[in-house]
Structures are given as C-alpha cells and as structure tokens.
Amino acid sequence: MGTGAWRPAILLVEDDPGDALLVEEMVADSPTEMRFVWAHSLAQALEELRGWQPDCILLDLHLPDAQGLEALTRLQAGAKDVAVVVLTGLAEDGTGLEAVAAGAQDYLVKGRVDPELLSRAVRYAVQRKQAEVTTAALQAGQLRAQENARLERGLLPSPRLRDAAAFGVVARYRPGRAQALLGGDFYDLVQVPDGTVHAVIGDVSGHGPDEAALGVALRIAWRTLVIGGATGVEQMSLLEEVMTAERTGPEIFATLTSIELPPDGSVARIVRAGHPGLLVHRPGSVKWIDPPGGPALGMVPGLCNWPVSELPLTGSDALVVFTDGLFEGRTGPGSERMGESGLLKLAEDAADQPAEAFVDTLIARAAEAAADHGGLTDDIAVLHLHWRTTTGSST
Structure with a gap:
C-alpha cells in the first residue's frame, strides 16, 4: 500500500464549513494523495454511500441530524466495511475513546491535527479495518466449516x-x-x-x-x-x-x-x-x-x-x-x-x-x-x- 500508488478516497461528514475547509486543506497538503468528498450531514453521507464506498470516513460526532455515538452507529450500518476516524473537540478525549470502543478505527482531536498526522491516521485506519474484515471473514469461514463438518458427520x-x-x-x-x-x-x-x-x-x-x-x-x-x-x-x-x-x-x-x-x-x-x-x-x-x-x-x-x-x-x-x-x-x-x-x-x-x-x-x-x-x-x-x-x- 505505497503512498505513490494508493490514493485513498475520503468522505468527510462535517456540518461546520470552517472545519471542513481546514480538513480539505490538510488533505491537499498531505504526503498521501487523497480523493476528497464533503457531506454536510449524516443524511447526505448515507446518500453518498449508496453510490460509492470510500476507503475512510472522517466523522464529526456533532451533526444536525445525529449526535454522538448515534452518528457512528447509523453510519456503520450503511458502510460496515469502511474505516471510520472520528473527529472530536479538544475537551472530548473520552468521547473519542468511546467511539473507538464502539467500532471506529481511530479518533483525531480538532485543532491538533496536521497533514502528516491526518495521512498516517487514514492509512492506519484503513489497514486496521481491512484486518478486521479479513479476521471476521476467516472466523465466519471457520464457523461455517465446523458446522458443515458436524452436519456431514450426521449425513x-x-x-x-x-x-x-x-x-x-x-x-x-x-x-x-x-x-x-x-x-x-x-x-x-x-x-x-x-x-x-x-x-x-x-x-x-x-x-x-x-x-x-x-x-x-x-x-x-x-x-x-x-x-x-x-x-x-x-x-x-x-x-x-x-x-x-x-x-x-x-x-x-x-x-x-x-x-x-x-x-x-x-x-x-x-x-x-x-x-x-x-x-x-x-x-x-x-x-x-x-x-x-x-x-x-x-x-x-x-x-x-x-x-x-x-x-x-x-x-x-x-x-x-x-x-x-x-x-x-x-x-x-x-x-x-x-x-x-x-x-x-x-x-x-x-x-x-x-x-x-x-x-x-x-x-x-x-x-x-x-x-x-x-x-x-x-x-x-x-x-x-x-x-x-x-x-x-x-x-
């Protein structure tokens, strides 16, 4: 997954235009070339996900149509195989940890992010998500094989x-x-x-x-x-x-x-x-x-x-x-x-x-x-x- 060949697609879900502009500028300055799409609300993000799947979603937890972990839960339902990095405020470290416990791959604190950190967070989040999906598929395959083996012994x-x-x-x-x-x-x-x-x-x-x-x-x-x-x-x-x-x-x-x-x-x-x-x-x-x-x-x-x-x-x-x-x-x-x-x-x-x-x-x-x-x-x-x-x- 070299930075020269891989161009991750990023979906930013953020209602604040100022914060969205800062993220877009960091994406432009990132050492990893990224494709960037901005959704102003959770509803718009879910509509975007019907047509394509990004590599990573940057999610603000304070949206006009979803607050806190509800936004993460609803987003994961529409993009279960996509990495999610949550964006939190300076005083919301605990919220970021709760989001990771609930299934997000990482969190970033607004105001403490630079292009290098953003690039690294996206890369690692995508890798973690791919590992999770692969592990889940392997476990499902093993369970299916075990069930088939039990049924075959009966047949x-x-x-x-x-x-x-x-x-x-x-x-x-x-x-x-x-x-x-x-x-x-x-x-x-x-x-x-x-x-x-x-x-x-x-x-x-x-x-x-x-x-x-x-x-x-x-x-x-x-x-x-x-x-x-x-x-x-x-x-x-x-x-x-x-x-x-x-x-x-x-x-x-x-x-x-x-x-x-x-x-x-x-x-x-x-x-x-x-x-x-x-x-x-x-x-x-x-x-x-x-x-x-x-x-x-x-x-x-x-x-x-x-x-x-x-x-x-x-x-x-x-x-x-x-x-x-x-x-x-x-x-x-x-x-x-x-x-x-x-x-x-x-x-x-x-x-x-x-x-x-x-x-x-x-x-x-x-x-x-x-x-x-x-x-x-x-x-x-x-x-x-x-x-x-x-x-x-x-x-």
Whole structure:
C-alpha cells in the first residue's frame, strides 16, 4: 500500500464549513494523495454511500441530524466495511475513546491535527479495518466449516456392520464445487441381528444448513426404523411423515432408495422414492436397472405408494447406488449433461476394476467430463454394496 500508488478516497461528514475547509486543506497538503468528498450531514453521507464506498470516513460526532455515538452507529450500518476516524473537540478525549470502543478505527482531536498526522491516521485506519474484515471473514469461514463438518458427520455415518468380513461396502462422498453450501445428500448402512444388511441413500432438494439438517433427520429416522423392524412401504410412509414435519416449506422434497440384502446373498429388496436407478456391477460388466418406484418423499404427502421390488443376485453381483450429482454435471454447452446413459458408459469402461477403484474412477471421470463446463456443482454420495464370496470375485 505505497503512498505513490494508493490514493485513498475520503468522505468527510462535517456540518461546520470552517472545519471542513481546514480538513480539505490538510488533505491537499498531505504526503498521501487523497480523493476528497464533503457531506454536510449524516443524511447526505448515507446518500453518498449508496453510490460509492470510500476507503475512510472522517466523522464529526456533532451533526444536525445525529449526535454522538448515534452518528457512528447509523453510519456503520450503511458502510460496515469502511474505516471510520472520528473527529472530536479538544475537551472530548473520552468521547473519542468511546467511539473507538464502539467500532471506529481511530479518533483525531480538532485543532491538533496536521497533514502528516491526518495521512498516517487514514492509512492506519484503513489497514486496521481491512484486518478486521479479513479476521471476521476467516472466523465466519471457520464457523461455517465446523458446522458443515458436524452436519456431514450426521449425513455420512460409519457403516454399522456386525460381520464386516462377510459384507463389503465402499462409501464415498464428494462435496459440490467449492462447498459453498452443504447439500442434503446422505447415506447409511446397518446390519440387523438376523444378518440382513439395510442400506439407504438419499438427497434432500436444495442446498444449505436447513436442507442438510433435514437430511440428518431423515437418516437418523431411517436407522431408527430399521432397528425397530420397519421396512418397505411402512418405512417410507413413516419417513415421509418425518419429512413433512421437519421441512421448512412445502416445496422441499427428498429422493431416497432403501435396500435390504439378506445374508444368503440371493436377492435385494429395493424401495425407491423418486431416486435415480442403480448399477449392478459384476466383474467385467455393468448394467443399469430402474426398479419400480414411487414419488419423492413430500411430493404428495399421504397419497403415495412405494412398491418393494426384488432383484435376484448372483454371488458376484454388487449394487451401486448414488445421488444424482454424479451424472447431472454439465458436459457440453448450454444445458447438455452427462445423464444416465453417459454415466453407464463411464461405468462400463471401468467395470473390470475392483470395488474401491471402480467407485473412485467413476467419480473422477464424471468430474473430468464436467471440468470444462463448471465442474460438478452438486454433492455426490455413492455406495458400492456386495456380499463377499469365498473367491473374492467382486472385491
């Protein structure tokens, strides 16, 4: 911030023409070249601030339309990121300190200011304000990251398996571009005492803390229902009750796929509520399936039915379920997207890879395909599920 290149813009808020002239002369004689604008009242200053933002405001606390710290408070509301230096009288040292405590960056006593002191006060005030703004943004970012981390732990728990040696699961989550707002993608996996593995993956519409919190509520409700023995249509109906009770508006909905995998590995029972289809991954091959399903949760509350479909499995079959962020990235100009067929092609190309490599390759190639058109802007959750066989063919 060298004095040769930087020309700070100064807004003086002062009703006394004589004092204003003295400040203007000091600005002209300052070693730092400054741009100068004079406002005769607080109202005029606030009007000026609607059109531009100065680097520093010199504020007299005795104005015809605002007195004392009221002037500072009202000015800060209209220019929260602008440095403020308060101008006080010779007998108002305490007022200047109070103004600094209330948020001003510095104060100057009229009659004791020269061009050098004014220049230094403006430079330091701007630097202090920039440091305050940067620190506040950093703290806000840290708090947001901590909140997102807590929500993510609620959305993406560790699988609860009683026999991890018998069942293989690969779980992945990738936040959307820059993770500016956390989405409501969630998954869970629970093995109950009879050995059946239950899995769920879902996606609450929208992005933000409300949607993420709703995703957490649905995931916890799903786990509770599974442990309590509720499955199939009963489970979906109860989840929809939770959904409609907890959502912030009637436009919010959630898509979801819930799966039961009995320990004999011969079948998968699938219930879909508006969620995308899934992949069956066998060593060297992949196919897309769209089991019968019903509407997303919350679309027409209390009027839906979600059929339970049974999918026969062989010993080497794995199910791959995911949220739509995996295939909705833009891959061409305009609104051209990868879509289900594009995702299937990526999966076929990686079909000979084992479970973890298959999932990671799928996500990486989807991101690569969208890289030149804004990247993957939505969150992605993926589960790869399979019973392990003695030959380990799908691991």
